[in-house]
Amino acid sequence: MFLIGAVIVFTVFFSNVALGAFADAAFLGDVGEMLVLSCATVLFVVAILRKEADRSKNDGSQ
Template sequence: MALIGSVLLFVFFTVNVAIGAFGGNAPLGDVGEMLVLLAASTVFVAAILKKEADRNSETDS
């Protein structure tokens, strides 16, 4: 579930940057883009750490 959230946040970030790059009025400014990218990265890292913990708990049992 967290990986899906990370992908959605990253897609939103990418679309926002693409809109701004093609001369449109991007919905988010620089700080907003940074916060969305930070959130995407944080959720991704949390998802990977959870999957690793689940894998390690399966091998320990």
């Protein structure tokens, strides 16, 4: 769930950068880009930490 959210938010960031580079039509400013990228990063880290917690829980119970 968190990984899907990270992919969606990163797609918004990438779309903004691509539109700004090729069509000069970016819809986010500098602060907006920073916040979107930070949100994608946090969601990705949460997804990885949850996956690691699940893996360690399953490895420890065997």
